[in-house]
Amino acid sequence: MNGNSKWRDDAERNKQLMLLLTQHQRRIFSYLYTLVPDRHDAEDLLQETNLVICEKFTEFEPGTDFVAWACQIAWWRVRAARQKFARSKVVFDDTVLAAVAHTAVELRDETDRRHEALEQCLKKLHPRDRELVLTRYEPGSDVAAAARRSGRSLVAAYKALGRIRKLLMDCVSNQLAAEGAS
Amino acid sequence: MNLTDAEILELTELCNALADGTLTATQRARLAERLAASEAARRFYVRFTSLAASLCQYAGEMQAEAPDVARATPRLWRRPALWWSVGPLAAVAAAALVIFSATDFSMRKTATGPVELETQDYVAQVTGMKDCAWADGATALEPGDQVERGRRLDLAQGLLEITFDCGAQVTLAGPATLELNSAWKATLPQGTLSVVVPAEAIGFRVSNPQVDVVDLGTEFSVVARTGRATEVYVHKGKVQALPHAHAGHEQPALVLTAEQSREFDRSGSAEIPHATPPFQALAGSAPEEHAARPPESAPAEPAVPAVAPAPATNRFANALKFDGRFEQQRPAHHLTHTTPHTITFWVRIPAGTPLSAAGAMVAWVAGGGRSQGTPIHIAWNTDPAAGALGALRTECGHAAAVGATSLRDGRWHHVAVVFVPHGRGHGRLHVKQYVDGHLEGSVTPTLSKHPREKTRTAPSDVVWLGRRPGSPDHFHGELDELVISDQALAPQQIKKLRTGHQPDRPTNLRRRRG
Numbered sequence: 001m002n003g004n005s006k007w008r009d010d011a012e013r014n015k016q017l018m019l020l021l022t023q024h025q026r027r028i029f030s031y032l033y034t035l036v037p038d039r040h041d042a043e044d045l046l047q048e049t050n051l052v053i054c055e056k057f058t059e060f061e062p063g064t065d066f067v068a069w070a071c072q073i074a075w076w077r078v079r080a081a082r083q084k085f086a087r088s089k090v091v092f093d094d095t096v097l098a099a100v101a102h103t104a105v106e107l108r109d110e111t112d113r114r115h116e117a118l119e120q121c122l123k124k125l126h127p128r129d130r131e132l133v134l135t136r137y138e139p140g141s142d143v144a145a146a147a148r149r150s151g152r153s154l155v156a157a158y159k160a161l162g163r164i165r166k167l168l169m170d171c172v173s174n175q176l177a178a179e180g181a182s
Numbered sequence: 183m184n185l186t187d188a189e190i191l192e193l194t195e196l197c198n199a200l201a202d203g204t205l206t207a208t209q210r211a212r213l214a215e216r217l218a219a220s221e222a223a224r225r226f227y228v229r230f231t232s233l234a235a236s237l238c239q240y241a242g243e244m245q246a247e248a249p250d251v252a253r254a255t256p257r258l259w260r261r262p263a264l265w266w267s268v269g270p271l272a273a274v275a276a277a278a279l280v281i282f283s284a285t286d287f288s289m290r291k292t293a294t295g296p297v298e299l300e301t302q303d304y305v306a307q308v309t310g311m312k313d314c315a316w317a318d319g320a321t322a323l324e325p326g327d328q329v330e331r332g333r334r335l336d337l338a339q340g341l342l343e344i345t346f347d348c349g350a351q352v353t354l355a356g357p358a359t360l361e362l363n364s365a366w367k368a369t370l371p372q373g374t375l376s377v378v379v380p381a382e383a384i385g386f387r388v389s390n391p392q393v394d395v396v397d398l399g400t401e402f403s404v405v406a407r408t409g410r411a412t413e414v415y416v417h418k419g420k421v422q423a424l425p426h427a428h429a430g431h432e433q434p435a436l437v438l439t440a441e442q443s444r445e446f447d448r449s450g451s452a453e454i455p456h457a458t459p460p461f462q463a464l465a466g467s468a469p470e471e472h473a474a475r476p477p478e479s480a481p482a483e484p485a486v487p488a489v490a491p492a493p494a495t496n497r498f499a500n501a502l503k504f505d506g507r508f509e510q511q512r513p514a515h516h517l518t519h520t521t522p523h524t525i526t527f528w529v530r531i532p533a534g535t536p537l538s539a540a541g542a543m544v545a546w547v548a549g550g551g552r553s554q555g556t557p558i559h560i561a562w563n564t565d566p567a568a569g570a571l572g573a574l575r576t577e578c579g580h581a582a583a584v585g586a587t588s589l590r591d592g593r594w595h596h597v598a599v600v601f602v603p604h605g606r607g608h609g610r611l612h613v614k615q616y617v618d619g620h621l622e623g624s625v626t627p628t629l630s631k632h633p634r635e636k637t638r639t640a641p642s643d644v645v646w647l648g649r650r651p652g653s654p655d656h657f658h659g660e661l662d663e664l665v666i667s668d669q670a671l672a673p674q675q676i677k678k679l680r681t682g683h684q685p686d687r688p689t690n691l692r693r694r695r696g
Contacts, residue, residue, distance in 0.1 A: 029235060030232050033235035115236045134237070137240075158198075
């Protein structure tokens with residue numbers, strides 16, 4: 001292989017890598033968040049996972065399931081980082097973690113559909129509720145910040161967020177059920 | 183099997199507490215129990231956490247789409263969404279690769295021209311905060327802020343994490359007062375702090391009226407109370423404790439090892455009986471976990487060593503080779519001296535390379551919004567009066583930072599140079615260098631206010647590799663994995679880039695919650 005064709009192959013491979021990574025970041029993040037339900041921890045792990053994906057991309061077989069392959073790498077990043085997260089408030093032992101990971105993989109397609117349905121359900125929320133929940137999940141925000149910006153007390157914000165999440169869960173489930181029936 | 187209404191109610195309550203960060207230990211145990219026992223519970227949990235993950239995405243998109251909306255100051259540090267793209271691309275770079283994230287530089291004020299040396303500089307960065315309140319009511323530090331040498335921090339309450347430029351990570355628990363003496367030293371007049379010191383920062387010192395504690399590669403805590411003995415607890419590794427002399431009585435230095443604790447006062451020192459270290463729940467590495475069976479489809483992955491291995495010999499097989507004639511220019515928008523950024527790369531310089539072959543490895547002209555620019559050259563030192571021959575040398579106009587490690591030894595070295603506008607971009611630039619993760623030199627040039635001293639060099643949108651613009655001198659050696667980030671990276675982040683996929687050393691604070 002001469003230098004020019006190698007360069008083209010590398011460039012094509014990198015292009016394909018970036019395309020797949022960009023396309024599936026949300027899915028990989030969602031998988032990680034299920035295992036490590038803290039936004040910042042999950043984002044850290046996402047970065048580490050992205051690094052390994054880049055390093056091992058030559059091992060990925062084109063045409064196979066990229067998300068499944070990436071989630072396997074993500075799983076190992078979580079395992080490797082267990083010490084790091086062992087003292088955080090939420091940590092499951094390895095047995096529970098493995099079981100949850102298995103379920104997350106099983107529900108991958110459903111999770112995609114739920115994500116799309118959520119967009120519609122968010123539109124159905126009362127604007128004040130929508131602002132509260134989106135403020136809560138903004139990068140760098142937390143419940144206290146969302147409470148301040150919405151003019152609620154902290155206790156009221158916790159209650160409202162619990163209520164809104166339940167509304168959204170029910171709405172998404174109903175929407176999926178309706179789609180399945182149609 | 184479906185969940186009963188009571189089970190759904192319970193899981194909803196537990197998952198809400200999880201999402202809000204209010205989960206108690208009892209609730210956590212209960213949630214784990216439910217997840218272990220029931221597939222239906224696991225499905226509920228996965229749907230709930232996936233909802234939260236989706237909300238993170240939608241909220242992030244909303245934030246990105248509405249830049250003009252006034253927002254509360256983020257209390258907790260977060261990495262910019264685009265940051266991740268820098269590392270991975272560096273990892274796959276076949277040769278030098280320059281990546282920038284999209285940042286709006288248009289609103290920054292600037293001055294341009296040549297530079298002169300300024301003694302005031304930054305020595306640390308705020309890397310985490312939780313519920314911080316300040317005793318003086320005027321301090322307005324935020325995560326990501328740089329902290330100057332000599333700054334005194336009076337924390338009334340909360341947790342503050344500061345990463346010193348040497349890499350030492352200090353967590354201060356309010357109420358406490360901390361003075362930042364240098365990148366390698368802090369004084370704790372009163373309060374409690376915990377320190378995690380990576381190998382690169384061995385020698386970091388915490389001083390106190392009663393005792394100096396010098397790290398020998400460890401994690402330790404210090405508790406200082408006015409009018410009472412100062413307590414030192416070692417969680418891992420060892421420290422050297424140097425009690426201060428009182429009334430002419432010298433006290434011997436002590437070496438404290440893991441799980442030892444000692445208190446120091448004017449009369450001497452003594453062991454602390456039944457010591458309960460502060461930060462007990464936070465400091466120290468996590469207990470060993472038993473290995474568990476991975477999901478059936480997961481590929482095998484070798485155990486990750488605690489310390490990054492030496493770069494594999496084939497890692498740099500595609501490095502750019504500079505033979506004294508070759509040079510490269512790459513597009514590099516927004517490399518200004520009014521915005522923070524970090525340049526990292528690997529370099530190998532043959533042993534015995536002549537001084538005449540010391541052209542710039544990386545060079546550019548940093549613009550600042552006007553037509554004139556500040557030339558910046560990253561090279562190796564050829565001036566014995568300035569420092570070791572072959573050491574990393576970053577020239578910023580007329581000022582230069584010079585390192586200590588000779589790069590001219592035929593080995594691969596990781597170089598990082600961090601540029602931080604001083605005073606939020608109003609005329610000064612703090613430059614600090616890292617070689618193989620070690621802090622090696624810094625300088626804080628001030629941009630001249632005299633128009634006559636302006637250089638004739640125009641800023642450009644190009645970064646030069648292997649030669650600086652306008653110079654006939656070329657660089658001899660190899661470069662690889664060049665990364666340009668629009669962030670002033672902290673030592674841990676630089677380490678992460680250096681070690682590729684290696685995980686962070688276990689940290690003991692979980693305060694970044696979103």
